[in-house]
Amino acid sequence: MSEKFKEFPGTPLSSRDIKSGKVLTFKWRPNAKYAWTVGIAYGRFLEELKNGRIIGRKCRECSRVLVPPRMFCEQCFRPTDEWVFVKNTGRINTFSLSYLDADARRIKTPIPVAVIDLDGASPGIGILHKLGNVDPKRIHIGMRVRAVWKPAKQREGSITDIKYWEPI
Amino acid sequence: MVKKRVAVIGAGITLFRRRLQETGKELSHYAVEMALDSAEMTRDDIESVVMGTAPDAFDGIHMKAENLLDGAGGARKPYTRVFVGGGTGVFAPIGGWWHVASGLFDTCLVVAEEKMSPCYPHPQTAFRTIWDPIITRPLEPNLVWIFALEMQRYMQIHNIPKEHIAAIAVKNKGNALDHPSAQLAAKITVQDVLDSEVMVWPVQRLDISPPSDGAAAMILASEDVARKYTDDPVWLDGVGWSLDSAYWTNRDLYFPEYVATAARMAYKMAKIHNPRKEISLAEPYDPFDYKEAHHTEGLLLADKGGAPKLTVEGQTFRDGDQPICPSGGLLGVGNPIAAAGLMKCCECFWQLRNEAGKRQVPKAETAVAQAWGDLMQIGTVTVFRR
Numbered sequence: 001m002s003e004k005f006k007e008f009p010g011t012p013l014s015s016r017d018i019k020s021g022k023v024l025t026f027k028w029r030p031n032a033k034y035a036w037t038v039g040i041a042y043g044r045f046l047e048e049l050k051n052g053r054i055i056g057r058k059c060r061e062c063s064r065v066l067v068p069p070r071m072f073c074e075q076c077f078r079p080t081d082e083w084v085f086v087k088n089t090g091r092i093n094t095f096s097l098s099y100l101d102a103d104a105r106r107i108k109t110p111i112p113v114a115v116i117d118l119d120g121a122s123p124g125i126g127i128l129h130k131l132g133n134v135d136p137k138r139i140h141i142g143m144r145v146r147a148v149w150k151p152a153k154q155r156e157g158s159i160t161d162i163k164y165w166e167p168i
Numbered sequence: 169m170v171k172k173r174v175a176v177i178g179a180g181i182t183l184f185r186r187r188l189q190e191t192g193k194e195l196s197h198y199a200v201e202m203a204l205d206s207a208e209m210t211r212d213d214i215e216s217v218v219m220g221t222a223p224d225a226f227d228g229i230h231m232k233a234e235n236l237l238d239g240a241g242g243a244r245k246p247y248t249r250v251f252v253g254g255g256t257g258v259f260a261p262i263g264g265w266w267h268v269a270s271g272l273f274d275t276c277l278v279v280a281e282e283k284m285s286p287c288y289p290h291p292q293t294a295f296r297t298i299w300d301p302i303i304t305r306p307l308e309p310n311l312v313w314i315f316a317l318e319m320q321r322y323m324q325i326h327n328i329p330k331e332h333i334a335a336i337a338v339k340n341k342g343n344a345l346d347h348p349s350a351q352l353a354a355k356i357t358v359q360d361v362l363d364s365e366v367m368v369w370p371v372q373r374l375d376i377s378p379p380s381d382g383a384a385a386m387i388l389a390s391e392d393v394a395r396k397y398t399d400d401p402v403w404l405d406g407v408g409w410s411l412d413s414a415y416w417t418n419r420d421l422y423f424p425e426y427v428a429t430a431a432r433m434a435y436k437m438a439k440i441h442n443p444r445k446e447i448s449l450a451e452p453y454d455p456f457d458y459k460e461a462h463h464t465e466g467l468l469l470a471d472k473g474g475a476p477k478l479t480v481e482g483q484t485f486r487d488g489d490q491p492i493c494p495s496g497g498l499l500g501v502g503n504p505i506a507a508a509g510l511m512k513c514c515e516c517f518w519q520l521r522n523e524a525g526k527r528q529v530p531k532a533e534t535a536v537a538q539a540w541g542d543l544m545q546i547g548t549v550t551v552f553r554r
Contacts, residue, residue, distance in 0.1 A: 002206065004523055028228070098316070103296070113309070115317055125418050141324050
């Protein structure tokens, strides 16, 4: 703020001012619904998750094996060339312990989450997922982990077909 | 390529608060009036308007720039919205710069508005819709996850203690005590930060900026027109921006390469060869304390991993060798997303005009402002000079 200004506009309110009706509010709740097609690359990726396998796409130009897979290489900007299975093991690239749920409500037992660099994919190629069956204090960057799958009959072609990743 | 040198000749800003009674239009109007008054202009003097405002989901008004138009002074004028998530506030003056530097307009009013309070009980719910719907949303992530993951990676790669990161929150909340618009100005200690509630480890309550309502505005003019209004213009001499891949789990998060790309573009344009020596003060984007350090490195103002120590040693204080966030930043002044980024540009303007009062950095000649956003993808950079 410039020292030339002497007044600073805006009328602060507390949440109580709203709840008590001190100021008028108008409420509305959207009811929009969506159904996304999963596309070509994610389609195969999810199909293979249902089979208990992780698949990526390889670009022969830069030799990278990409997970999540895409039908184009964003660096070489050309179509990717082939499907490559990667392993269901990997190494923690970075991790966190979340005491907030998806709506920012407090939760008592933290959710351990991580970016996991996958064995068989190119260095630094990782996916976001949850950790499980692990002492939060022991989680560290570089920790070896493996995917724990839902039973075959319960899999539906979703990233959550992997329940979580546990230490090896 | 650049047809006209671009000057900043006026700026204004509202209070930043968790909730303001005014609508987004009314807040925009406040900020614009202040900016026009400070430049001794009226709306008739404005040839074009650029609106920067971030996710529609917070206001709950789809295509909200159109809703804001009348309050922002844009009716019946060439009016454009720019939007790059959290990077929007610094991208808005870049958009204004295109208008003037191209020779298309002699004046451009730049407005940034955000109201996060309409989305209740917490605007975090709106962030649920930014994730890839196929492979990320089913995991029910919270937006803070990605910052915590980045912070962890940054701290571990460089072996930075949490105490050094916390010192940045202490500095910025303290600096904000001198900012009349500030929402969370406070005198706190490193221990307060370390003792605060854990949100998403290693992010704690006092590491993070708040949701806010607020607006800011800035007036740009071509050199010859600027001289008609003021003897004391500030020059917008460099702009840069860059976006990295949305596949953020395929990138190493320890260094924001996209910020460095944007900074190099802006420095080259402003003919800055040695940013550490030539830049008097910096306003890097600090929605989290570690982000200030991360972005200071991205702006090439510190070695990789070297930024937190600058604050521990006091060099980034207003009276230090490299003042960083003299405004108090998002951590102290607040974070109405787009308005927060433009607040940083306004701070550069007031600092270079020697109008920053208690916040004044001595001998301010050149200043850089930067913002960041999307899925840790965009860097937006502006270089100002007196």
